[in-house]
Amino acid sequence: MQTIFTRGPSLNNRLSLALVMSIALIIVDHKFDGFSTTRGYLNSLMSPLQYVANLPGEMLNWSAERVTSQQQLIAENEYLNNQLLLANEQLQRFQLLKNENDQLRALLAAPLRQEMRKTVAELMAVDNNPFSHQIVINKGNSDDVYVSQSVLDDKGVVGQVIEVGSTTSRVLLITDVTHAIPVRSQRNSIRFIVTGSGTLDEVYLEHVAHSVDIKVGDILVTSGLGNVFPEGYPVAQVTSVVRDESRPFASISAQPLAKLDRLKHLMLLWPEAEAETTEGSDDSTAITVRRDND
Template sequence: MKPIFNRGPTLESRLLIVVVLSLGLLISDGLYGVFKPLRSLLTTLVSPVQYIASLPAVFLDASTDRIISQEQLITENEALIQQLVILQADNQRYQSLQAENEQLRKLLDAPIQTNLPKKVAELMAVDNNPYSLQVLINKGSINGVFNTQPVIDDQGVVGQIVDVAQTTSRVLLVSDLSHAIPVRILRNNLRLIANGSGELNLLNIKHVPHSADVAEGDILITSGLGNVFPEGYPVAVISQIKRDEGRPFAMVKATPLARLDRLRYLLLLGQQEMPLAPLSATENRVIKGDLNE
């Protein structure tokens, strides 16, 4: 009985034939370039397909580059904005430091006695008691601050220390109702007493006779009496004079020269060391007599 299907070459034979053909084609193309024109034609035909196939990758790469560039620009822009803000803040700080430096220079150039110890303090807080005009400064007993110590700014007398803690102190302003300071008129040396009025920028000059040589615009300076404020520091300027013959004294008001509503830096004046006065001949004889007894 004959088989229905004729059996062809075996699988091994087919593999051998394919290998031989392949080797022949490789050798002929390598030695003689038989398929070079065909390969060129096929490459030409396939190149549009390859270009179209590569377009997504090209677009993706271009988009990625643009996104990266945009992100870099955004990051750089944010960094530049931050640097600009920091520089602007530093510029404001430099302007503030420049203003503070000028204020300190004015403060140190105030008309102070050179033989008095000086200490710069900074305002910390303002007392919120409506019946007392006091401020808190950042210097205390560890800094050598003491009670009744005079306090000035770059314009004039501010007040005196009334309470001392370890690291802070309270300053009673010259315009406080309980404060009084001996003064004299710079123009004619007339001695007066400047009393606080309870209002920040107002002093009352009490017990001024109607005949006293006092005029608006006169500068009041410390007289040195009382052994609290050294002599010669500006205190106030007379701003108003009312002479009513029905009153025993004239009503005189003055405006403090110190900027009491804008205090920032203050100058604390130390005590002046007074040299001992030499003893007179009579005092020497008395002392010697006491010693002999």
């Protein structure tokens, strides 16, 4: 019986033939540049595959750059917010200093008030009790926070610390019904007591006689009485004055200047503290000081 297919050359012969042809093609290409056109076509054909092969690496590099840029923007934004808060706190004191300079006269020789220690804190939680206006901040005993310490934002007084933990503290807002703060009118220095109303956008002035000179638009600042809040920080602006002679006192309401419904960054103050600069420090969230030991 004869097979249908005849047997071809052996494997060794095939290998030898392939090597001879390969060497011949290499010599022809090297000496006569006979395959330059063919190589150009092959390179054009392989270019899309090379782009596809490089695509995963390019995507990883792009993603890494985006993540790095976002982290840098977040860090820069936090730094700028802290700088703005510190600058606004100082700006709040400029008007007070101007008014005091006009009234000092004979007291010009008295020593200037010492600079305060200031630290920036962040809001951590808001009390969910609708009848209590309290918040929690991320500073505590480890940051030298103490009970009755003043808390501000970039617009005015927020409240005071009522509880201190190791790393957190609880703050009572000025709008809480249990809170009261002594103030004075920036226009004529008449003193009042501001109490919370239970709503974040309103406070009351208690026991104000009908004859007292107070007008809508007057700015109320801390008076410094009670040794809780330093003097001169904005508290509220008068929004309503109702003098009903059938009542023993005028009905006066004001709007807090602090943005109590959108708090994020807050300022803690240490009054009567001596500031000291920290060499080589770039931390803008706190100003390190040495407190008086007298």
